[in-house]
Amino acid sequence: xxxxxxxxxxxxxxxxxTIMRLVSEAEKEQRNNSRYSVEMDGLRVVRQAxxxxxxLATCCFIACSxxxxxxxxxxxxxxxxxxxxx
Numbered sequence: 001x002x003x004x005x006x007x008x009x010x011x012x013x014x015x016x017x018t019i020m021r022l023v024s025e026a027e028k029e030q031r032n033n034s035r036y037s038v039e040m041d042g043l044r045v046v047r048q049a050x051x052x053x054x055x056l057a058t059c060c061f062i063a064c065s066x067x068x069x070x071x072x073x074x075x076x077x078x079x080x081x082x083x084x085x086x
Contacts, residue, residue: 051082052079052082055078055079055082056079059076059078059079
């Protein structure tokens with residue numbers, strides 16, 4: 001009987017340790033996922049800014065080539081739409 005109780009205690013301790021290890025690993029994964037999510041959001045902002053800068057440079061080049069006021073106005077409208085997507 002004593003051996004049975006000792007074995008049960010060892011198994012219980014091992015199970016408890018396994019559960020604590022799994023909980024710790026799950027918490028670590030959650031932290032990593034949160035960090036990756038923040039990094040992805042930052043990369044999206046950088047990509048959007050780069051896209052707007054590229055569009056602005058393209059519009060400036062085209063505007064210099066064709067300096068009619070209607071062309072410049074149309075490009076300004078397009079840039080505004082790109083800077084504030086819906």
